[in-house]
Amino acid sequence: MAFLNGPRLLDWANSPPHLQFNKYVLTGYRPISSVQECIKSLFYLHNELGNIYTHGIPLLCFLVLLPLNIPWSQISVTWLGVVHFLACLSPQLGSVVYHLFMNHEGGEPVYKTLLTLDMCGICMINTLGALPIVYSTLLCYPFTRTVALLMYILLSSYAIYCAITARSRVRRLRSFAWQALFRFSFFLLRWVGVGGGSPTSLRHFLTMDALAVLGGVINITRIPERFRPGLFDYWCNSHQIMHVLVVVSILYLHWGVLDDLLSTFFTFSTPIPVIMSRKVVRTSKFRHVFGQAVKADQCYDDIRISQMTWDSNFCSVNPKFVAMIVDASGGGAFIVLPLSKTGRIDMSLPTVCGHTGPVLDIEFCPHNDNIIASGSEDCSVMIWEIPDGGLITPLKDPVVKLDGHSKRVGILSWHPTAHNVLMSAGCDNVVILWNVARGEAVVRIDSVHPDLIYSACWNRNGSQILTACKDKKLRVFDPRKGSEKDKAHEGSRPIRAVFVSDGKILTTGFSRMSERQVALWDPKNFGEALTLQELDTSSGVLLPFFDPDTGVVYLCGKGDSSIRYFEVTDEAPYVHYLSMYSSKESQKGMGYMPKRGLEVNKCEIARFYKLHERKCEPIVMTVPRKSDLFQEDLYPDTIGPEPSVEADDWFAGKDGEPILISLKDGFVATTKNKEFKVIKSLMATTSASSSNRQSDSVDVQALQNEMKELREMVEQLTKRVSELESK
Incomplete structure (x- = not known):
């Protein structure tokens, strides 16, 4: 480093007395100087x-x-x-x-x-x-x-x-x-x-x-x-x-x-x-849960994720498929990929493209992994059946088309226990409950919400619906009876709400100062939140995903690059922060794998499918365990694919608790070979307005039932013959 020539420096003995505080530094003292000369001393x-x-x-x-x-x-x-x-x-x-x-x-x-x-x-x-x-x-x-x-x-x-x-x-x-x-x-x-x-x-x-x-x-x-x-x-x-x-x-x-x-x-x-x-200091087996993105070759690359400004997940996933809403010209479309089809996705891959407007929400049926519903700006809801190996040609004709909304449909939710019951909510402030098998709008809720509906979901057994509206109110009601309502968050930004343990309600929203919040409510007393947390000042809507088996709720903010997760308990302060998964790129949407699709031999308790601008990246949440044995404390019996009540019975007032399955039987190396029985849906083959074809579908179903009975009878006879021969 080159220095300028400065003034003649002093030794310790000749320096001013108030600067003689280190007698071991003998030379190099500056003379008394003005402000300008002091500044010049930076350069000599x-x-x-x-x-x-x-x-x-x-x-x-x-x-x-x-x-x-x-x-x-x-x-x-x-x-x-x-x-x-x-x-x-x-x-x-x-x-x-x-x-x-x-x-x-x-x-x-x-x-x-x-x-x-x-x-x-x-x-x-x-x-x-x-x-x-x-x-x-x-x-x-x-x-x-x-x-x-x-x-x-x-x-x-x-x-x-x-x-x-x-x-x-x-x-x-x-x-x-x-x-x-x-x-x-x-x-x-x-x-x-x-x-x-x-x-x-x-x-x-x-x-x-x-x-x-x-x-x-x-x-x-x-x-x-x-x-x-x-x-x-x-x-x-x-x-x-x-x-x-x-x-x-x-x-x-x-x-x-x-x-x-x-x-x-x-x-x-x-x-x-x-x-x-x-x-x-709380003791929790989920205290050390950590998130980890999969390797690059296990991602789904070169996908043009939809650019629509709508606060839905944009992704749905089950043990067979992952579906993502994509950009499409001349209408709306989404792609459905087998989970094993990772890597670069060909631009010519067939899409589901029957909507005339952009697709806003998609959701797989919990009782049939091949059935998926979609809602669109064209005001319609369509039900699609995906072949086991995925699409070979573009799918343009839905199994059934449900027309009943006057404005775009942005929220879809299948009933958790009733067969072929679907809820849709649109920008017309209307909630419709469909009997998909018959193609009928059985319940139409059009006088409850005075403004835009932000979210709608079911409780665990599907006996109640929870909605969050732009009027800042939560509404909990049995759609077959009446409703309750009360205020949630003070801010005017979108609110999300889900049922959690013991019927409590967890909401995400914004304060008056636009701070993101998370709150827990007791529906029996909406007077004051059980707990209210202020998180940050980001503008993205927090999407909550609740796991009833572990009591862990995951908050994924659209536009964020992180996933926060909390444990919900019955002890104050009720919602306990666990940790946060962070990455470099922000998320445009998020899919959440049902529990039966996880790899339990790796202690995987959740798996997300994070949507980037041009790809989908799976993120695995794992509880670190040393043992390779099945961890029963992490995997209690969980909700299976079998419905517990038929649509007609549910609309008549009958409720059914979820039918649980053990994941121990599904303890295999990968998710590819998981075997869970599912019930074939009673789907109409055309739109809801075609009543003649609906009856044809019922006849086909009757034939299928007869064939199933005959098959079981043959199996019993074959088993009996084998027993007799062994004697």
Whole structure:
């Protein structure tokens, strides 16, 4: 590095008395200078240049890079991010100003002012830098957290006063001891398992303080220049070493706070007891669930995912197929691929293209893996049957077409237990329940919702419907009887709602300040949410996916690059944050595999199909287990494909609980060979308006039933003959 020629430098004996604080630095002192001359000293060599550069260069880097590195959209308490940013800058800013202008012509009074500024910078990082640590450690104790924050601020104010008025370096450093002890008390809480925060952040914070203490000791003891006076006048003296250690300690502070911000700031509105005990640390077998994307060759590439601005999943998946809504000219289309057809997808691949407008939602039938429903901007609902091997030619004619909406249809949901019952909701604010086998709109709910319907779903046995509307109200009702309603989220953005354990309702929405929220409600008392969390300020709608077998709910935000997952329990605060899967690319949609389609031999508890701009990427959620045996605690009996009630019986008022199956019988190496019995649907062969062809379909079904009975009879006779021959 080339330096300019500066003024004649002084030795230690001829330097001003207030600058003679290190007798082992013998030369290189700047003469008394004006402000302009002090600034010019940035470009010629002297013994303070290393001190200026070791904090000045990191200051510029932090100023530019730190705001980009803080995930503002993923943290719920934004002011802590701002405080952390200021804390990281303050010591370096004070240090640069102090070392640059310490030889100002104002003499000792100006020097003392600059020294005070330098001490204030150190106090600021001790104060502001610790606030996120205190906050996250006492996250579950709001009152105690507030008291602790106030105490720490008061203690820091006293430390600043002591640092400013101290007459020696030892006393000045000692003034920060109480702050350090206060911080260590919170580190101790984390270590014994009482405090909150990320498991990895404690290691970062301890390293941070260790480096800061080491830097202070080196600075006080004047190592290494005390052993070779004059050798380290310009570079590598004790003060410069301390500067480098301070910068590294700030990096560790940043890494620790970043872990805390990402892992713990999901603030609950439910009051939590202030009593501290080890019971605060929840034991959960899903605590260490981790997400992992599959290898590139197991993705579905070169797919033109739909560009429609509609808040649906855009993807549906079952143990046989994955379906995705794609861009299409001259109408709407979606593709259906066998799960095994991974890799690059040919542009000429046949599509399902019977709609005249863009497709908005698709959903596979839970009782027949070959049946899929689609809703479109052309105001129709169509039912399609996919061949076992996938499509060979474009599919243009649906098995049945359901016409009943006057505006686009954007929500579809099959009944979980009733055979051939489908719910559709459109932008005409109407919900229709269809008997698909007959092609009839049996129930039409057109006077309940005054505005756009954001979501609609069934409860576990299909006896109730839950809808979320633009009027900010949830409605829970038996469509065969009446309805209930109440307000959910205050914001005007879209709301999503699903039934979870014990009939409770989990909603995702927005606050008045457009902060994304997650809430849990008891439908018996809509007066106040059981718990309400503020997540972040992103604009994407959160799509909730609930697993009733594990009690885990996954939140996938459209436009996000992460999947958050929580455990829903019957203990306050009811919704417990587990972890988050993060990736680089944002998601345009998400498919969720039914439980019977998972690979249980790999302890897989969920599988998502993430839609990118040009591909579909499976993401596997796994519970780490050492044993290769079937994990019964992870896989209780789950909902199977068999319906428990027929459509006519359900509409007549009969309910049926889901028929459960054991996944132990499906414990195989891959999902390709899973064998689960399914019931062939009573599907009409044309649109709902063709009643003659419906009767033909019923006749065909009767023949199929007779053939099935004959087949069973032949099997019994064959078995009997074999037994007689063996005798």
